[in-house]
Amino acid sequence: MNYVSKIRKFKQVGTRPARPDGDDKVTGRALYGADTVAPGMLMAAVLRSPHAHAQIVSIDFSAALAHDGVKAVVTGADLVAQDEGSLRDIQENCLATTRVLYDGHAVAAVAALTLKAAQEALKLIKVEYSALPHVIEVDDAMRADAPIVQSGRALENVPEGFSQNVTYHCQFGHGDTDAGFALADEIVTRSFKTAATHQGYIEPHACLAQMTTDGKAELWCCTQGQYNVRDICSALLGLEGSQLRVTASEIGGGFGGKTNVFIEPLALALSHKSGRPVKLVMSRSEVFRATGPTVSSSIDVKIGMTRDGRITAGRAELRYSGGAFPNETVSMGAQSAFAAYDMAAVETLGWNVLTNRPKEAAYRAPGAPMAIYAVESVVDELSQILNLDPIDVRLKNAARKGSKSSYGPTFDDVGLIETLEAAKAHPHYQAPLGPNQGRGLSAGFWFNFGGNTCVSLNVNTDGTISVIEGNPDIGGSRASISLMAAEELGVPYEKIRTIIADTASLGHNDITDGSRVTFSVGLATIKAAQDAIQKMCGRAAQIWGIDADAVTWEDGAAVPAGENAGKFPPLSLAEIAAVSFETGGPIAGHFEVNADGAGVSFGVHLCDAEVDPETGATKILRYTVFQDAGRAVHPSYVEGQMQGGAAQGIGWALNEEYIYGKDGRLQNSGFLDYRIPVASDLPRIDTVILEIPNPGHPYGVRGVGETPIVPPLGAVSNAVSRAIGKRLTQLPMSPPRILQAILKG
Amino acid sequence: MVAVTLWGTMRQYANDQEKVEVQAATFKELCDALIRDYPGMQPQIERGVSLAIDGRIYKEAWFTPISADSEVVLMPFMQGG
Amino acid sequence: MKNTHIATKVNGDGVEFTCEPDETLLEVLRNRLGLTGTKEGCGTGDCGACSVLVNGRLVCSCLVLAVETQGAEVSTIEGMASGDGLHILQQTFIDHAALQCGICTPGILIAAKALLDKNPSPTDSELRFWLAGNLCRCTGYDKIISAVQAAAAKMRAA
Ligand code: FES
Ligand code: FES
Numbered sequence: 001m002n003y004v005s006k007i008r009k010f011k012q013v014g015t016r017p018a019r020p021d022g023d024d025k026v027t028g029r030a031l032y033g034a035d036t037v038a039p040g041m042l043m044a045a046v047l048r049s050p051h052a053h054a055q056i057v058s059i060d061f062s063a064a065l066a067h068d069g070v071k072a073v074v075t076g077a078d079l080v081a082q083d084e085g086s087l088r089d090i091q092e093n094c095l096a097t098t099r100v101l102y103d104g105h106a107v108a109a110v111a112a113l114t115l116k117a118a119q120e121a122l123k124l125i126k127v128e129y130s131a132l133p134h135v136i137e138v139d140d141a142m143r144a145d146a147p148i149v150q151s152g153r154a155l156e157n158v159p160e161g162f163s164q165n166v167t168y169h170c171q172f173g174h175g176d177t178d179a180g181f182a183l184a185d186e187i188v189t190r191s192f193k194t195a196a197t198h199q200g201y202i203e204p205h206a207c208l209a210q211m212t213t214d215g216k217a218e219l220w221c222c223t224q225g226q227y228n229v230r231d232i233c234s235a236l237l238g239l240e241g242s243q244l245r246v247t248a249s250e251i252g253g254g255f256g257g258k259t260n261v262f263i264e265p266l267a268l269a270l271s272h273k274s275g276r277p278v279k280l281v282m283s284r285s286e287v288f289r290a291t292g293p294t295v296s297s298s299i300d301v302k303i304g305m306t307r308d309g310r311i312t313a314g315r316a317e318l319r320y321s322g323g324a325f326p327n328e329t330v331s332m333g334a335q336s337a338f339a340a341y342d343m344a345a346v347e348t349l350g351w352n353v354l355t356n357r358p359k360e361a362a363y364r365a366p367g368a369p370m371a372i373y374a375v376e377s378v379v380d381e382l383s384q385i386l387n388l389d390p391i392d393v394r395l396k397n398a399a400r401k402g403s404k405s406s407y408g409p410t411f412d413d414v415g416l417i418e419t420l421e422a423a424k425a426h427p428h429y430q431a432p433l434g435p436n437q438g439r440g441l442s443a444g445f446w447f448n449f450g451g452n453t454c455v456s457l458n459v460n461t462d463g464t465i466s467v468i469e470g471n472p473d474i475g476g477s478r479a480s481i482s483l484m485a486a487e488e489l490g491v492p493y494e495k496i497r498t499i500i501a502d503t504a505s506l507g508h509n510d511i512t513d514g515s516r517v518t519f520s521v522g523l524a525t526i527k528a529a530q531d532a533i534q535k536m537c538g539r540a541a542q543i544w545g546i547d548a549d550a551v552t553w554e555d556g557a558a559v560p561a562g563e564n565a566g567k568f569p570p571l572s573l574a575e576i577a578a579v580s581f582e583t584g585g586p587i588a589g590h591f592e593v594n595a596d597g598a599g600v601s602f603g604v605h606l607c608d609a610e611v612d613p614e615t616g617a618t619k620i621l622r623y624t625v626f627q628d629a630g631r632a633v634h635p636s637y638v639e640g641q642m643q644g645g646a647a648q649g650i651g652w653a654l655n656e657e658y659i660y661g662k663d664g665r666l667q668n669s670g671f672l673d674y675r676i677p678v679a680s681d682l683p684r685i686d687t688v689i690l691e692i693p694n695p696g697h698p699y700g701v702r703g704v705g706e707t708p709i710v711p712p713l714g715a716v717s718n719a720v721s722r723a724i725g726k727r728l729t730q731l732p733m734s735p736p737r738i739l740q741a742i743l744k745g
Numbered sequence: 746m747v748a749v750t751l752w753g754t755m756r757q758y759a760n761d762q763e764k765v766e767v768q769a770a771t772f773k774e775l776c777d778a779l780i781r782d783y784p785g786m787q788p789q790i791e792r793g794v795s796l797a798i799d800g801r802i803y804k805e806a807w808f809t810p811i812s813a814d815s816e817v818v819l820m821p822f823m824q825g826g
Numbered sequence: 827m828k829n830t831h832i833a834t835k836v837n838g839d840g841v842e843f844t845c846e847p848d849e850t851l852l853e854v855l856r857n858r859l860g861l862t863g864t865k866e867g868c869g870t871g872d873c874g875a876c877s878v879l880v881n882g883r884l885v886c887s888c889l890v891l892a893v894e895t896q897g898a899e900v901s902t903i904e905g906m907a908s909g910d911g912l913h914i915l916q917q918t919f920i921d922h923a924a925l926q927c928g929i930c931t932p933g934i935l936i937a938a939k940a941l942l943d944k945n946p947s948p949t950d951s952e953l954r955f956w957l958a959g960n961l962c963r964c965t966g967y968d969k970i971i972s973a974v975q976a977a978a979a980k981m982r983a984a
Contacts, residue, residue, distance in 0.1 A: 022920035025928030026912065028863015028903035032929060035862040116846075156788050157754045170821065171753025174763070200963045202867040202875055203929040252865070252929025253963050284868040331821040347753070362824065408750050408818035409797035447802065447823055475926035475964060514824070596803045636923035640965055644926060647966030671872035671961060679954040679967040696801065 012487045013699055016636045019479040020497060021250070030250045033206030033222030038277035041208070042071055043115040044270050046263065046280070047108040047122045048290060049100035052134035052356040052664025053147065056098055056107065056127060063124040064110055069117035072273035073125070075108045079265055080238045089325040091236055093359045094265050100129070101149060101324035102356045103665040104289025106262075111270035111278045134356040134664040138321040139298050141165040141353045149354035153326050167326040168352035172334050172407055175345030180313025184304025186385055188378050194370040194713070194731040195657030196296040196321075198288055199363050200648070200676045203252020205291060206281040209267035211237070213275065217244045217268055222251045224258040224472055225511030230503045236265040237272070244268075247502040248472040255648070256362030257292050259511045288669035292361020293658055295320040295329050299374040301337075305382045309393040313345040314338050318371055321353045322360025328352060329360060332367030332447075335407035336710075337375050339445040340394070340416060340602065342403035356664050362513060364645060365446040365706035369652065369713050373731070376442040376714030381727055390441050390718075391424045398443075399602075415628035415692040416443065416602040422688050423604045428624045437610045437621065440719030444603045444710030448703035449514030450595030450696075454507035455524035457485060457532050459587040463574025465489065467498040467528075469521050470509030475644075475705070476637035477517045483633055484522045484699065488529035490556030491573055507592060515703025518633055519694075520595040526698050532589030539583045540571045597696020598703055603627035605646060605711035609719035616739030618654055618720055624686040625711075630694035630702025642708045643685040649712025651677045657732050747775060747811050750818040758785030772796050773807035775817070793822030834895045836861070837905025845892045852876045852887040855902060863903040863932050867961065874960030877933035878902050884940040886959075903932035906939065914984070915939055915977040924973035926964035934960045938974045946982050950975070 024030035061073045076097035082088040096105050108125050112118035133147035140146055144163055151164045158169045181187055207221035217239055223229050226248040234244045251258060267280040282291070298319045304312040316337045320330040330350035338346050348371075360366075383390040398416045405411050423429060423441070433439060458466040467485050471477065482496040489496075510516065537551040540558030544551075550565035551558050557570035580587050608622040625642040632638040655675045659667045668674045693700025713731060721727045726741045746766040751759060759765045767782060769775035776794065780787045795804040797818040803809050804822060811817060829844040836859065843858050852869075855861040855878070867873035869888045876887040879901040880894075906913045915935055918924070925931045934957065941948060941956045948956065953974055954967070962970060 016923070018920045019923070021928070022925070023912070025925055025931050026903075026916035026919050026935060027907050028861075028932045030928060031862070032865070034856075034866065156785075169754060173753060201927070201929075202873055202961055202963050203865070203927070204867070251927060252867075253927045255963070281866075284870065284873075328821060332823070335820070349753075366824065408752060408820060409800045409802070410816055412800045449823060451804075476923065594806055596806060596809075597801055634923075636969070637926070640923055640926050640969060643966035643968045644964045645966075648963070670870055671868050672870065676961060676963060677966075678959075678961060679957040679971065680951075681958075682954075682967055684971070685966050685968045 010487060012483050012493055013631065013633050014635065016634060017479065017483070017493045019476050020482060021473065021478060032203055032252050033249045034281045036208050036220055038208060038210060041277040041279050042111040042113060042274055043118055044109055044111040044267055044278050044280040045115060045118040045122055046106050046266065046286065047125050048286065049096065049103060049105040049107055051100055051129055051131055052103050053132040054100050054129035055132060056096060056100060057130050058128045059108060060126040061108060064121040067117065067121040067124055069113035070110055070121045071276065072111045072270045073108060074266060074269045074273060078269045079236045082235065087232070087235055090232055090261060093325060094236065094262060102358050104286065104358060106290060109266040109270055111274050136355055136357065136660045136664055138296055138319050138353050138355060141321060141355045142319060142351070149324050149356055153354070165354040166351055167354060168328050168330065170331045170334050170350040173347035174404060175343070177313040177315050177345040177347045180345035181304040183306065183312040185307040186382055187302065187304045188381050189302040190378055190729055192299045192301065192374040192377065192729045194297045194373065196293040196357065197652045197656040198293045198674065199255040199257030199361070201253025201255060201257055204282040204284055204287045205263055207264050207267050208277060208279045209264065209271045210277040211268050211271040215239060215243050219244065219246045219264060219268065220249055221246065221264050222249045222258060224251065224254040224474070224513055226472070226503050227470065227508045228259065228511050229261055229264055232261045233265050233268055237268050245502055245504045248500055251472045251474055254474050254512070255364050256366060256513060259513050260292060260361050262291055284671065285669040288674060289666050290358055292359060294363040294366065295322045295360050297370040299370065301374045301378045303378045303382060305386060307386060309386060309388045309396050311341055311343055311397045314341070314343055314375070315347045316371065316375060317349045319351045319353060320367065321355040321357065323357035324354055325359045326352060326354065327360050329367040333371035336368040336445050337371035338406035340399055340443040341397045341406065342399050343406060346406045348406070364648065364709040368446055369649065369710045372444055372710050373713035373717060377717055377729065380440070380718040391420055391429070394443055395420050413692060414600060414602060415690060418690055418692060419602055419604045419626045419628055422626045422690060423606055426624060426688065428606050428622060433608065436613055436723055437608060438719045438721065438723030440607045440609065440715045440717065440722060442605055442711040442714030442718060444605065444707055446515065446601050446707040446710060448519065448598040448601050449516045450520045450598040451510035451514065451516055452508055452594050453520040453524045454509055454592045455521060455528045456506060457525065457528040457589040459532055459536070459573065459577050459580070461577050461580060463495065463577045465491065465496045467496060467525055468501050468506055469498060469525065470501050470506045471512045471517045471521050472500055474512060475640060476634060477521065480518045480633040480637060481521055481525050485525050485529050488526045489533065489573060515705040516598060519598050519697055519701050519703050522633065522699070522701055523595055523697055524591045524593055527591035528589040530589070531591060532587060535587050535589065536573065536576045539576050539580065542583055543571065544568045599630065599694035599696050601628060601702050601704065601707045603707045603711055605715040607715040607719045609716060609723055611720055611723045611738060613742055616735035616742065618733065618738065620650060620683055622683055624688065625708060626688045626690065627704065627707060628690040628692050628702060629704045630697065631691055631700035632689050633701060635689060638689055638704050639687045641704045642687045645708025646685050646712050647677050647682055649709045650682065650716055653713050653716035653731055653733060655732050655734065747813060747815065747817055749775065749779070752819060755786055755789065755819060758783045770811060771807060772803060772809040772811065775811060795820040795823050830893050832893060832896050834898050834900060836900045837902060847893055849892045850888050851878070851890040851892045851895055854892040855887060861902055861904050865929055865932060867929070874937060875930055875933045877936045877960065879936065879940060884937055903936060906935060914980050918973045918977035918980065922969050922973035922976060924965065924969040930960060930962040934962065934970060942978050942981060946978060948978065
């Protein structure tokens with residue numbers, strides 16, 4: 001539904017109060033995944049494949065089981081075999097049954113009295129492998145003679161004649177691209193490559209599981225979605241959903257990477273076998289080898305432009321690999337590649353290809369950054385060739401209200417023009433550049449999601465409020481939810497406490513992903529508050545002896561709706577709450593919804609870079625993010641999302657990549673060799689928040705979490721390309737790669 | 746009748762048409778009608794699709810009403826991070 | 827392996843524990859002393875989440891053997907606030923929204939305090955290089971730098 005966009009003056013939304021979990025987090029008291037213990041707890045460790053691809057001939061763990069202190073060993077045979085589809089893939093990924101598909105693929109797990117005993121026992125497990133040929137690069141895996149990662153996994157949409165590694169194909173677009181290219185004065189065609197990058201959350205996956213013989217279980221883990229963990233684990237363990245209670249710990253970063261299940265079923269199975277609580281914590285190396293990086297990609301883009309900067313047609317072909325299991329992430333890339341442009345003719349083709357790499361996990365706006373990087377690079381090159389201002393070119397072609405989007409629907413108000421204009425007017429855009437410096441610009445886009453959401457709001461008898469929601473708070477969402485509850489109820493922020501429920505205490509909530517929490521949980525909280533308000537107005541009506549519809553809610557109190565309703569002094573929330581037992585019992589508001597209307601989001605990033613021509617090293621000198629937040633509920637955390645996404649994107653552009661050896665094994669599974677940006681790598685990241693209200697939310701909120709990782713790849717690449725006077729087409733732009741481009745002359 | 750715009754890959758199951766017309770008043774009826782009229786779409790629709798109705802994207806929302814003059818675009822099932 | 831008996835001071839309190847010779851200080855703090863405010867992000871000295879002070883020196887506790895702390899003074903995040911309130915740095919981190927997920931925060935607070943104790947008015951660049959050993963994946967460091975500078979100003983005025 002559409003919310004009337006009456007201009008609303010907010011009293012609390014838009015302020016910057018202290019977050020409710022701040023004290024716990026600055027004192028070290030907050031409990032993350034690895035921070036809890038249980039009496040009699042065992043420690044677990046996982047045996048992982050040293051092969052990129054191999055048949056498991058046999059597993060003999062008798063010596064491990066006999067090792068001092070070892071209480072249980074599990075292998076793939078201990079999980080309930082799933083029929084097919086994504087659950088089957090998750091099961092295979094958690095513990096391989098017949099074949100290991102990548103370096104780091106889990107094969108067995110051991111629980112013992114100490115971690116050391118468990119690790120020693122791993123060395124006593126004898127796995128006989130028969131090595132199979134492997135393939136790592138997406139373009140290699142598409143070849144007809146490529147080693148086959150999994151056969152029989154191609155969907156019906158894959159045309160005949162492709163390698164069995166090609167599992168998914170998609171195509172989007174409208175208009176006649178050939179006719180469009182014929183109208184162009186200039187056409188640029190380029191091929192791009194982007195490396196797989198890891199979400200790089202600082203907290204490794206960790207869990208503590210207890211499963212009893214009567215089919216009950218408790219699980220504590222760091223996850224972006226406890227309900228999803230419950231559903232998957234109960235299937236893999238043969239538990240009933242109601243009997244497995246999953247509690248989400250405080251979470252040390254996720255960015256999409258903790259939307260999956262990796263170690264939790266192993267810990268539960270070990271607990272089941274040993275009859276004791278089991279704690280399992282990944283090492284950093286395991287996080288890199290066995291949890292989700294993003295897709296790696298190979299992309300061709302062709303764009304035609306008239307002399308005055310009008311795009312006449314665009315075409316992109318995207319080949320993504322998300323590792324050894326099928327996925328459809330490329331469809332998101334193919335839909336969003338040209339989303340920022342109003343185009344008469346556009347066509348995108350997407351292919352998903354299996355390789356012997358770990359199973360892809362979502363990473364902020366999955367599929368979009370690499371596609372938009374490729375398009376934004378070509379648009380920038382065309383602007384250079386035609387000697388046009390790159391913002392003017394984007395303004396000329398920007399998607400706007402009434403544009404037919406590259407993925408089909410017609411856009412409503414999308415805020416891209418305002419965002420581009422803000423960038424153009426910003427002092428950053430006019431600032432002079434020195435030698436070896438370049439300025440890059442990129443637009444970015446993400447869909448944003450709503451989804452299944454459930455909120456309870458309890459009015460306590462002392463006039464305070466407990467909000468119970470079901471989405472782990474990764475970056476301050478409890479503060480935003482409390483703000484919206486306070487705003488709607490008309491009580492101070494300090495009176496509200498928002499907590500995250502376990503799976504038994506509140507109905508289903510979708511994963512904390514898709515930039516959905518402030519939007520959906522916020523919406524459900526506002527609605528739950530309205531539900532409570534309606535009940536409180538009813539109580540006031542009874543107290544006054546008037547009709548319930550003669551009472552309205554103003555500034556935190558029930559008041560008579562008008563002259564005719566009678567003259568009564570306002571009854572505050574606290575006053576109504578204090579007599580709730582006497583007037584009909586406890587008061588609570590609830591709301592359940594599958595929320596739609598999240599509204600797409602555009603951002604524009606400006607980046608100044610300097611390249612050292614001797615070494616090829618890049619320094620980011622200045623960086624500014626412009627983004628439409630609809631309504632910034634807690635502006636500090638909106639800025640934080642924009643800055644954090646930009647920093648991750650800068651890392652992706654300059655340093656980060658999964659590096660494999662000829663043997664198909666990952667060579668840089670640590671933060672020393674997989675280098676994420678550190679404080680001294682980055683300048684200040686300025687932010688400009690635009691607020692163009694989203695009609696799909698009562699307060700106009702738009703998701704903000706994912707879009708900021710999209711533009712940096714193109715913005716940095718365009719800056720570096722302009723600085724060195726050579727067009728770069730591969731990420732990361734590590735110093736040797738840049739140097740090579742400079743030296744090529 | 747509702748005119749549904751298909752994404753490129755789905756057009757092969759509808760004689761390469763970009764738009765098809767089906768009798769439907771809700772998301773669910775639309776999916777059922779597409780499967781009935783264009784059986785080749787069944788596997789994809791059963792795996793999941795989203796629907797953009799007048800620019801707003803819906804997923805898993807059976808009873809979302811669709812009016813005859815709505816702009817309706819079939820899209821893949823969407824997922825975020 | 828035989829356990830060794832160690833007597834040390836943690837956050838000013840005398841503490842005795844036994845540990846194996848190859849156990850790290852991080853493991854002992856978290857697993858034997860219940861001080862889980864110090865985090866493990868890598869275990870290899872690359873992330874700084876495990877930062878503590880040993881005899882006033884900033885170290886990665888994952889790279890220090892617990893047996894090396896015999897007779898030493900160890901300071902962890904749990905000792906930063908005094909009984910009646912947060913340290914200025916801690917309060918400023920909350921006020922400036924310098925944490926998102928917060929997993930890096932204990933290490934960054936310890937490292938920042940170690941710097942300000944030596945250099946009460948660092949430049950942004952000095953601060954960024956000092957904190958280069960402390961990874962934060964959420965914030966892009968911007969608000970962390972602002973918060974430390976704001977806290978430094980308050981501490982200088984105090
Ligand atoms: S855990 Fe010690 S530096 Fe990362
Ligand atoms: S706040 Fe999450 S790693 Fe720093």
